[in-house]
Amino acid sequence: MIVMTKAKVDVEYFSKREKEYEDWCKEHVDGYVFNHAGGKTGNVLHKVGCWHLTVPARIGTYTTRYPKYCSDDLTAISEKADEKSKPYDWRRCKACP
Numbered sequence: 359m360i361v362m363t364k365a366k367v368d369v370e371y372f373s374k375r376e377k378e379y380e381d382w383c384k385e386h387v388d389g390y391v392f393n394h395a396g397g398k399t400g401n402v403l404h405k406v407g408c409w410h411l412t413v414p415a416r417i418g419t420y421t422t423r424y425p426k427y428c429s430d431d432l433t434a435i436s437e438k439a440d441e442k443s444k445p446y447d448w449r450r451c452k453a454c455p
């Protein structure tokens with residue numbers, strides 16, 4: 359019998375679902391948030407807790423401005439970022455904790 363040691367990790371998608379997005383961040387304090395703004399420079403991966411994700415003027419509009427992909431798993435979110443950023447690239451935020 360093969361025992362899977364790694365549980366399947368889901369990547370959640372939030373677009374114009376601010377409340378659900380905020381709840382996800384509260385429940386996944388060590389999670390990752392991929393901001394899919396598109397273009398050559400808009401695709402950025404943050405950690406939950408980054409100040410970029412809690413700018414007072416932007417609270418309440420995070421998922422309406424740009425869709426977000428969220429996951430606890432860095433590999434899963436990186437693969438999603440690769441897929442969604444095409445034909446461009448994405449980067450890790452340098453300000454993240």
Ligand SMILES: [Zn+2]
Nearest residue numbers: 404408451454
């Ligand atoms: Zn960040």
